[in-house]
Amino acid sequence: MIREIINTDIITLIFIVCLICIALSKLIYTKRFEIFSYLVVNNRYTKLFSKDQHFIELFDGILFINLCLNAAIFFYLFINSLVGERISQLLILKYALLIACFFIVKVLLERLLSSIFEIELLIKDYLFTKTSYRNYLGLLLLPINAILIYSVTPNLNTLIIISLLGxxxxxxGLLTFFKANLNVFKRSMFYFILYLCALEIAPYLIVYQFIAIK
Known part of the structure; x- marks a missing residue:
């Protein structure tokens, strides 16, 4: 069966931007990127760089752009599979912007809530770990998206399996962090549970309900 040929000019341009982001991060932060590339194998990266982190990191910012764009492409493929027809590729840029705004606002609220609960140091390392693993998933999504766009016509089941693997x-990654900081979590367990309910569970439920209504 011959695969349907689809114009992918916009997606190709987005892939080029993603490759530029990855190349820049590797060029500017060569050693850091090398250690980061082994994140799923060991937690050396989080141990080395979590203590020296700043609120705005160029390395994380560049990879965050790649993450948002690739997450938007994957969401675009997901929507296509759900509706059963091709939608405008320009929506990918809208999705990327919405994803970026969601994560940025969420981080700001997380930092505010951690200050209110007086668990800033704990949440600071936790947020760094989450950011690192999210950005790593962005790297993994790039080749996966390229295969789904140019080689394989994805169905809904394939996309769900990829989502579950991600x-x-x-x-x-988060379980590894919890295990390494178990004693710290025990001292602030009540506030951390409140934090999880408020900013790790509720926002995604709200987004799910919004998408379901749409």
Whole structure:
């Protein structure tokens, strides 16, 4: 069966931007990128760089752009599979902007809430770990998206499986962090549970309900 040929000019340009972002991060932060590339194998990256982190990091910012664009492409493919027809590729840019705004606002609220609960140091390392694993998933999504766009016509089941695998990688990374900081979490367990309910569960439920209504 011959695969349907689809104009992918906009997506190709987005892929080029993503490759430029990755190349820049590797060029400017060669050693850091090398250590970062082994994030799922060991937690050396988070140990080395979590203590010296700043609120705005160029390295994380560049990879965050790649993450938002690739997440938007993947969401575009997901929507296409759900509606059963091709939608405008320009929507990818809208999705990327919405994803970026969601994560930025969420981080700001997380920092505010951690200050209110007086668990800033704990949440600071936790946010760094989350950011690192999210950006790493952005790297993984780039080749996956390229295959789904140019080689394989994805169906809904394939996209769900990929989503679950990504969620598993992300969850294992957080579990590693929790295990390494278990004693610290125990001292602030009540406030951390409130934090999880308020900013780790509720926002995604709201987004799910919004998408479901749409």
């Amino acid at each position: 969620l598993t990688v992300f969850s294992l």
